[in-house]
Amino acid sequence: MALIVQKYGGTSVGTPERILNVARRVIATKDAGNQVVVVVSAMSGATDSLIKLAKEISPNPSERELDVLLSTGEQTTIALTAMAMNSLGCKAVSMTGAQAGIVTDGFHTKAKIANIEPRQIHSHLDDGNVVIVAGFQGETSEGHITTLGRGGSDLTAIAIASAIEADLCQIFTDVDGVYTCDPRIVPTARKIDEICYDEMLEMASSGSKVMQSRSVEFAKKYGVLFEVRSSFNQNPGTLVQEETKDMEHVVVRGLSVEKNQAKVTITNVPDRPGTAARIFTTLATTGVIIDMIVQNVSTAGTTDISFTLNKDELPKVEASLASVIIEIGAAALIATQGVAKLSVVGIGMRSHSGVAAKLFEALSNAGINIQMISTSEIKTAVILDESKITEAANVVHAAFGLDKS
Ligand code: ADP
Ligand code: ASP
Ligand code: MG
Numbered sequence: 001m002a003l004i005v006q007k008y009g010g011t012s013v014g015t016p017e018r019i020l021n022v023a024r025r026v027i028a029t030k031d032a033g034n035q036v037v038v039v040v041s042a043m044s045g046a047t048d049s050l051i052k053l054a055k056e057i058s059p060n061p062s063e064r065e066l067d068v069l070l071s072t073g074e075q076t077t078i079a080l081t082a083m084a085m086n087s088l089g090c091k092a093v094s095m096t097g098a099q100a101g102i103v104t105d106g107f108h109t110k111a112k113i114a115n116i117e118p119r120q121i122h123s124h125l126d127d128g129n130v131v132i133v134a135g136f137q138g139e140t141s142e143g144h145i146t147t148l149g150r151g152g153s154d155l156t157a158i159a160i161a162s163a164i165e166a167d168l169c170q171i172f173t174d175v176d177g178v179y180t181c182d183p184r185i186v187p188t189a190r191k192i193d194e195i196c197y198d199e200m201l202e203m204a205s206s207g208s209k210v211m212q213s214r215s216v217e218f219a220k221k222y223g224v225l226f227e228v229r230s231s232f233n234q235n236p237g238t239l240v241q242e243e244t245k246d247m248e249h250v251v252v253r254g255l256s257v258e259k260n261q262a263k264v265t266i267t268n269v270p271d272r273p274g275t276a277a278r279i280f281t282t283l284a285t286t287g288v289i290i291d292m293i294v295q296n297v298s299t300a301g302t303t304d305i306s307f308t309l310n311k312d313e314l315p316k317v318e319a320s321l322a323s324v325i326i327e328i329g330a331a332a333l334i335a336t337q338g339v340a341k342l343s344v345v346g347i348g349m350r351s352h353s354g355v356a357a358k359l360f361e362a363l364s365n366a367g368i369n370i371q372m373i374s375t376s377e378i379k380t381a382v383i384l385d386e387s388k389i390t391e392a393a394n395v396v397h398a399a400f401g402l403d404k405s
Helices: 016-031 046-057 063-087 119-126 153-163 197-205 213-222 245-249 275-286 311-328 355-365 386-399
Strands: 003-008 035-040 092-095 102-104 113-116 130-134 137-140 145-147 168-173 194-196 226-230 238-241 254-270 290-295 302-310 332-345 372-376 379-385
Touching (some): 003 016, 016 130, 035 153, 063 092, 063 137, 063 145, 153 168, 153 213, 153 226, 194 245, 197 238, 254 275, 254 386
Parallel strands (some): 003 168, 035 130, 102 137, 194 238
Antiparallel strands (some): 102 113, 226 238, 254 332, 290 302, 372 379
């Protein structure tokens, strides 16, 4: 008998028929002689609707109350899934995050899991139940409801799999696995059979939202092997695991696209110690996440500093830096919206050269201008005009031969 964790995302539980479909799949897994813990998301669109509702009441709702509200999305699904299982003759029990023993810190809307106490889960399993746990939520040690950031049901599944030492963790979604690029952007993208944690982490954190990036970080830290696959068919999915020797032979594993970016350039920054620190310590106090940072070499004693961020954060950044620009004696802050990021990811980049050259050549052949470039050990990323991003992803995908098996 194996202990299996299965997570079903929003689309997979998006209608009553789909919840019944999930229930049948879970029962088949149980009937094959396994113990099953199921983690479910809110029905597709439910979390967005709740956020919209809150904003209609108040433009800046309290984050504590937002968490109380958002957690109801998943709470609806656990009850409906347990009812579906019961109606099909299978013993099942629903549990909120708190009931399942998920203890988090107090950072509302983006809480981190501190600890999982799975006693109740084990007790229900031992009584012959399938246990249905609400994804995306937990509780602080003082008893406040928290949520784990968008896409957080992935994290719930992986953390529970680790806490109960599951034999298998399966993430069921609306695609057959992790693809070489989002198949909605690149129709010729192919399913990847296996990918290592570092590649999955780079792809997830640079826009491939098929997995929440924090969940991949957790899986890497605790060595949780997991599989991403479809809830609509029986096709084998993508295995996400420790790196193996063979994996380095593939230079580029996949591409990620991140839209809704903005670029900020501060011009004529005096070239002396402390100016970059002054700019970025101010930004840090706003809590805005800054992505790429580029500083040019200084000419005539001044330099330009550019960085990127999510475009929704631009007003906060402009407001916070207005006085800093004057204080440090820089010339201006130029903000550009309508840019997007394309990232090329693969652990093979550590041992192969020429990736940047091939990327830039493919973009040049398509007449697409590169606005910024950044690299890490296993990633090369460029900022482009957002209107060109789909074309760019498709030509780069083809240039690296990712559409061929
Ligand atoms: P769920 O609700 O099951 O958590 P998500 O919407 O969070 O599902 O993730 C699945 C979606 O992720 C897919 O429909 C796909 O459009 C998108 N996606 C982005 N990048 C990739 C990728 N590299 N491979 C597969 N899907 C991707
Ligand atoms: N329902 C939450 C969201 O939409 C969590 C999840 O689906 O994983 O972000
Ligand atoms: Mg998701």
